[in-house]
Amino acid sequence: MDANAPVLSSVFFLDGVGEVFLTLNPEGLSWNTIHADTNASSCCGVIFHLEPESEIKFTDTYAVEYIGLGLINGCLGSGQPIFMSPTTEMYRFVVHGFQRGKYSNSPFVLTSYTFGERDRGACQTWFDRINDHIKLQVQRPKNLLVFVHPRCGKGHGHRTWETVAPLFSLAKVATKVTVTQRAGHAYDILKSTMDRELSSFDGIVSVGGDGLFNEVLNGLLSSRHNAPCPPAPTTLSEDIKAQLQLYSSVDDNDRRSSADGNKDVFLETSGIIDDCEPLLSASESTESCTSNNILSDQKSCSTGQNNVLMFPNNWFRLGIIPAGSTDAIVISTTGVRDPVTSALHIILGRKISLDVAQVVRWKTSPSCKGDVATRYAASFTGYGFYGDVVKESEKYRWMGPSRYDFTGTKVFLEHRSYEAEVCFLEPKTTETVNEIPNEVAEEFIIPGKNLSKRICLINCSVCNQAMKASHVLTDRDTLSLNVPTEEPRWLRRKGRFLSVGAAIISCRNERAPQGLVADAHLSDGFLHLILVKDCPRPLYLWHLIKLTRKGSDPLNFSFLEHHKTNAFTFVANHDGSVWNLDGELFQACEVTVKACQGLINLFASGPEV
Numbered sequence: 268m269d270a271n272a273p274v275l276s277s278v279f280f281l282d283g284v285g286e287v288f289l290t291l292n293p294e295g296l297s298w299n300t301i302h303a304d305t306n307a308s309s310c311c312g313v314i315f316h317l318e319p320e321s322e323i324k325f326t327d328t329y330a331v332e333y334i335g336l337g338l339i340n341g342c343l344g345s346g347q348p349i350f351m352s353p354t355t356e357m358y359r360f361v362v363h364g365f366q367r368g369k370y371s372n373s374p375f376v377l378t379s380y381t382f383g384e385r386d387r388g389a390c391q392t393w394f395d396r397i398n399d400h401i402k403l404q405v406q407r408p409k410n411l412l413v414f415v416h417p418r419c420g421k422g423h424g425h426r427t428w429e430t431v432a433p434l435f436s437l438a439k440v441a442t443k444v445t446v447t448q449r450a451g452h453a454y455d456i457l458k459s460t461m462d463r464e465l466s467s468f469d470g471i472v473s474v475g476g477d478g479l480f481n482e483v484l485n486g487l488l489s490s491r492h493n494a495p496c497p498p499a500p501t502t503l504s505e506d507i508k509a510q511l512q513l514y515s516s517v518d519d520n521d522r523r524s525s526a527d528g529n530k531d532v533f534l535e536t537s538g539i540i541d542d543c544e545p546l547l548s549a550s551e552s553t554e555s556c557t558s559n560n561i562l563s564d565q566k567s568c569s570t571g572q573n574n575v576l577m578f579p580n581n582w583f584r585l586g587i588i589p590a591g592s593t594d595a596i597v598i599s600t601t602g603v604r605d606p607v608t609s610a611l612h613i614i615l616g617r618k619i620s621l622d623v624a625q626v627v628r629w630k631t632s633p634s635c636k637g638d639v640a641t642r643y644a645a646s647f648t649g650y651g652f653y654g655d656v657v658k659e660s661e662k663y664r665w666m667g668p669s670r671y672d673f674t675g676t677k678v679f680l681e682h683r684s685y686e687a688e689v690c691f692l693e694p695k696t697t698e699t700v701n702e703i704p705n706e707v708a709e710e711f712i713i714p715g716k717n718l719s720k721r722i723c724l725i726n727c728s729v730c731n732q733a734m735k736a737s738h739v740l741t742d743r744d745t746l747s748l749n750v751p752t753e754e755p756r757w758l759r760r761k762g763r764f765l766s767v768g769a770a771i772i773s774c775r776n777e778r779a780p781q782g783l784v785a786d787a788h789l790s791d792g793f794l795h796l797i798l799v800k801d802c803p804r805p806l807y808l809w810h811l812i813k814l815t816r817k818g819s820d821p822l823n824f825s826f827l828e829h830h831k832t833n834a835f836t837f838v839a840n841h842d843g844s845v846w847n848l849d850g851e852l853f854q855a856c857e858v859t860v861k862a863c864q865g866l867i868n869l870f871a872s873g874p875e876v
């Protein structure tokens with residue numbers, strides 16, 4: 268099919284409208300009613316005006332369906348009441364599409380147009396031509412692996428899939444559906460499926476919440492992520508300490524910060540690490556990871572694999588049909604929480620790159636002698652308050668999504684803080700997105716404050732530039748060019764924290780419409796590290812309340828630090844240390860968290876506002 272195929276025009280009957288002059292062009296279909304006076308009609312004596320759609324683009328068309336001989340509702344024109352409009356038997360095809368809602372963040376609304384023609388051959392020709400145009404959109408998936416979590420959210424996972432499954436059938440997207448029987452089911456399937464079989468799919472769709480998506484992500488990446496290994500916190504801390512001795516006498520003022528009411532609690536230090544590159548070469552990292560048994564778990568699952576499917580790659584995509592209790596990933600990547608909108612993004616083959624946090628656990632508890640494991644998170648990873656809420660909420664699963672309100676309040680009132688040490692990599696100045704011109708991304712101004720933040724939106728130039736820059740760096744590395752690079756600088760914070768969290772994306776959700784970090788980007792390669800130092804309860808409450816208010820800045824507090832970073836390490840000497848990874852529990856007292864830029868692709872295009 269040639270994209271420049273000649274324009275086709277003919278007279279058709281459009282169901283519910285009447286006779287139209289239909290034109291097919293490379294972008295889509297357009298039509299005009301043949302009788303100008305057919306736009307006015309009456310029903311039960313009430314005169315009304317019809318304003319029928321006059322075009323649909325192929326980019327907004329998810330399927331075309333030939334439905335054969337049947338009735339077409341005739342012309343509504345000439346002031347005839349609807350119930351008297353004639354019906355005629357014709358050969359018919361239906362164009363299935365969608366319209367964007369009234370506001371840019373509204374869900375997509377399904378539409379369909381049934382065209383009729385008395386001549387069967389002509390109808391079939393038009394159907395074939397439209398189909399050929401749709402097939403030209405090669406980014407559309409043909410075959411998908413689907414996991415449905417039947418008990419997610421309010422227990423409507425199955426029903427949600429039943430609502431959108433017909434769209435996939437109409438669009439001729441084959442789906443292999445697994446309804447999960449238990450937690451870990453999707454993980455086990457993906458971990459054990461051979462790469463060759465997985466590669467026969469264009470992607471994987473999870474129908475559920477962030478938890479099911481996290482399971483899919485981990486099952487997929489556990490043996491298929493070709494990654495350098497980040498440094499362990501213990502090594503790093505010692506190196507930093509050694510380096511810092513050189514700096515300690517330089518400027519004592521740099522070394523103190525204080526939390527409200529907790530003067531001198533926090534030690535703030537920084538150092539240049541020469542022999543502990545955060546991003547080691549793959550061979551070095553494999554060695555160091557293997558020596559820590561990090562890959563022992565992964566080796567077993569990669570047995571028999573032949574590396575057909577490795578990440579990152581530029582074709583395999585993941586999709587989410589939201590049905591969970593929070594759905595932060597869907598809201599942050601599509602702008603809305605709507606199963607139909609997400610299904611359409613998947614069917615149309617939309618694609619964006621997404622950063623993923625690689626979380627390497629070095630120790631489960633202080634007494635344990637190494638229990639190394641790697642996990643991945645797509646939206647958020649957090650310790651302290653965040654970990655405790657998830658741990659506590661497991662006891663109240665029977666309460667459904669409202670358990671988060673209950674356990675959130677309970678954990679807030681307990682007001683636990685933890686002694687910990689965090690070291691994070693300071694971003695190089697050239698990596699600061701503020702320096703990148705951005706014509707498209709929206710800025711919002713926080714009222715009363717001289718602060719503007721750049722939001723990650725559809726066609727985000729911050730992400731595009733960052734992805735391009737990372738490819739340039741990779742190409743240079745491949746060509747072994749002698750590129751002068753700055754030494755990475757690690758900064759250290761030690762003290763008592765209410766929480767330590769890292770947002771990979773904005774984490775927008777219905778409770779926090781701007782998200783945890785409003786200006787986090789989907790694929791700029793950064794984590795947003797948020798350190799909440801021990802502070803009086805009312806101040807912490809104020810921070811939490813601000814998270815729920817649009818237009819306020821929840822991170823602008825003296826007891827809170829916000830750093831953009833590529834990686835950080837964390838050590839706590841607390842026995843029951845738990846992390847929250849995309850809402851899932853992960854026991855760990857020593858971790859390294861690293862941003863893996865554009866590690867996966869998502870069937871989405873970014874929020875519109």
Ligand SMILES: Nc1ncnc2c1ncn2[C@@H]1O[C@H](COP(=O)(O)OP(=O)(O)OP(=O)(O)O)[C@@H](O)[C@H]1O
Pocket residue numbers: 416417418419420421446447448449450451452475476477478479480482590591592593594667668850851
């Ligand atoms: N069939 C199943 N039965 C029980 N748990 C399951 C099943 N399938 C998946 N899970 C697990 O349920 C957990 C929550 O899943 P998910 O986030 O998709 O739903 P949710 O309702 O949003 O959950 P949560 O309220 O915990 O965030 C995940 O750990 C997931 O692995």
